Amino acid sequence: MAARVPEPRASWALLTVCTALLCLCQALGGRAAAAAEGEEEEGAAEAGSVPLLKGSALLLLGCLLARCCGSAGGGPRPGGGWGPAAARRGALEGFHARRLRLSPHVLGHSKAHVGRVVAELVRAAKAQGLQPGPAALSLRGDFVRVGSAYEQHKVRSPDRFDVLVPLRLPPRLQPEPRRAATSGAFVCGLRAPAGSGWPRRYRPFVEGFCAEPHGRQLLSSALVLRWFQGHLQRCLGAVRYRLQERCRISLAVCPGRPPTLHIRPCSDYVCCHISMAVRLIPAIPLGDALYLTVPPHDVPGAGPAHEALWGLDTSRHEQRLLAWLKEQAPASSCHLKCLQLLKGLRDLGGQRLEEPFCSLWGRVLSSYVLKTALFSLMLHGPLEAWDEQFLVERLEDLVMYLRDCLRKQTLMHFFMGNTSLPEAVALPRFLKEAAPVNLLSAFDGATLDLVAFQLLYTWSQAPHLIRTYSRARILQPAACRHGTETRHELPGE
Numbered sequence: 186m187a188a189r190v191p192e193p194r195a196s197w198a199l200l201t202v203c204t205a206l207l208c209l210c211q212a213l214g215g216r217a218a219a220a221a222e223g224e225e226e227e228g229a230a231e232a233g234s235v236p237l238l239k240g241s242a243l244l245l246l247g248c249l250l251a252r253c254c255g256s257a258g259g260g261p262r263p264g265g266g267w268g269p270a271a272a273r274r275g276a277l278e279g280f281h282a283r284r285l286r287l288s289p290h291v292l293g294h295s296k297a298h299v300g301r302v303v304a305e306l307v308r309a310a311k312a313q314g315l316q317p318g319p320a321a322l323s324l325r326g327d328f329v330r331v332g333s334a335y336e337q338h339k340v341r342s343p344d345r346f347d348v349l350v351p352l353r354l355p356p357r358l359q360p361e362p363r364r365a366a367t368s369g370a371f372v373c374g375l376r377a378p379a380g381s382g383w384p385r386r387y388r389p390f391v392e393g394f395c396a397e398p399h400g401r402q403l404l405s406s407a408l409v410l411r412w413f414q415g416h417l418q419r420c421l422g423a424v425r426y427r428l429q430e431r432c433r434i435s436l437a438v439c440p441g442r443p444p445t446l447h448i449r450p451c452s453d454y455v456c457c458h459i460s461m462a463v464r465l466i467p468a469i470p471l472g473d474a475l476y477l478t479v480p481p482h483d484v485p486g487a488g489p490a491h492e493a494l495w496g497l498d499t500s501r502h503e504q505r506l507l508a509w510l511k512e513q514a515p516a517s518s519c520h521l522k523c524l525q526l527l528k529g530l531r532d533l534g535g536q537r538l539e540e541p542f543c544s545l546w547g548r549v550l551s552s553y554v555l556k557t558a559l560f561s562l563m564l565h566g567p568l569e570a571w572d573e574q575f576l577v578e579r580l581e582d583l584v585m586y587l588r589d590c591l592r593k594q595t596l597m598h599f600f601m602g603n604t605s606l607p608e609a610v611a612l613p614r615f616l617k618e619a620a621p622v623n624l625l626s627a628f629d630g631a632t633l634d635l636v637a638f639q640l641l642y643t644w645s646q647a648p649h650l651i652r653t654y655s656r657a658r659i660l661q662p663a664a665c666r667h668g669t670e671t672r673h674e675l676p677g678e
């Protein structure tokens with residue numbers, strides 16, 4: 186994070202300014218002297234001061250040019266008051282304020298609403314379950330808020346949320362996660378203590394929820410997901426009735442994906458009329474705030490082997506790390522703003538791209554990849570460097586860091602196998618001992634090179650792209666009837 190201001194250029198500019206000021210003083214001094222000495226001298230004094238004024242104007246112009254060249258070559262400067270560096274900062278700040286930043290008020294209301302509705306649904310779904318027995322899967326009865334809306338870096342509109350819904354295996358049955366051959370994925374074996382009647386007693390469960398791709402009983406993410414979808418659908422009627430005064434709810438179910446709960450608040454219930462979509466992700470608790478979840482993407486060529494694959498969710502540890510960073514960094518730290526801007530620039534950059542590169546661009550530069558890059562970069566250097574005044578430099582560091590990762594085709598999962606994390610964010614053994622995972626391993630070198638190139642282009646053209654492509658209207662939160670923004674900030678649920 187070395188400062189990028191080129192020294193010689195900066196001192197030359199300074200010299201120019203000083204000379205210009207000197208000339209200006211001389212010129213004014215000359216004028217004053219002439220006025221004092223009488224009228225007959227005026228012509229001569231005039232003749233002398235005009236070239237001097239011209240000279241200082243020229244020098245000022247030169248100084249301006251020097252500044253322009255300096256910042257074009259050397260990158261933006263901290264708190265530059267004028268010139269392209271300031272224009273770039275202004276464009277980014279404006280973009281953030283108008284397009285990316287969420288109103289804490291509207292976000293607070295949305296979160297509160299989502300929390301209430303999901304709690305009702307989960308409670309109903311838990312109650313409707315069978316009696317916990319050796320054959321049944323059930324809900325634990327709580328839910329875990331994850332994702333950007335709960336980490337304060339969501340962009341644009343507070344209308345999408347992710348929630349983990351922990352499930353409960355039959356009594357005494359323990360999940361046994363292991364790394365699958367596919368990079369980053371896990372399989373989940375099952376284990377029960379001696380004397381629990383395993384496996385005979387659990388046969389109905391195994392038949393209902395396990396896949397045996399290699400002759401081993403593995404919990405099937407596909408079968409668990411299908412059960413979860415059906416179970417929620419069965420409970421929805423009762424919940425819908427109970428909530429009818431507050432909102433309309435519906436459940437969108439797509440094969441192979443976590444169901445999405447759509448919430449449309451009734452007009453007189455909440456002030457901020459935003460429809461919300463909540464992804465309800467079934468999750469197998471592993472302890473230590475770790476969960477196995479259904480993999481987020483359908484993998485091409487998904488077959489019976491894929492049905493047994495799970496992803497490892499480390500959201501709670503990411504939230505802990507973010508909380509720790511917030512505590513350690515200066516109060517005015519801009520790291521979350523940088524992440525929001527990076528996501529915004531990614532989306533702007535994507536608008537100009539054609540398929541299939543457009544969707545590759547989005548998949549390579551996923552929000553998770555961007556967040557991981559931020560974590561790595563932040564822990565490399567002093568956190569004071571993230572003070573708000575260095576916003577543009579830090580954003581540029583992030584872009585360059587990502588570019589390097591793309592060129593090296595390597596960006597490691599921040600937690601898996603990382604033994605050098607600060608004490609304060611101590612990881613559970615399972616994560617520490619896990620083999621490291623490269624988040625970019627699914628993409629080939631040519632794709633990553635292209636993304637790196639586009640990323641640099643997007644960064645260099647950022648002010649222009651912001652002007653050109655961000656004209657689309659965005660959601661304007663309706664004025665709140667219950668109070669003003671500052672009075673009514675809800676604590677994040």
Ligand SMILES: *[C@@H]1O[C@H](CO)[C@@H](O)[C@H](O)[C@H]1NC(C)=O
Pocket residue numbers: 561564565597598599600603604605606607621
């Ligand atoms: C592991 O954590 C350290 C911070 O202590 C960080 O600098 C490093 O990049 C992390 N490793 C990986 C692979 O992300």
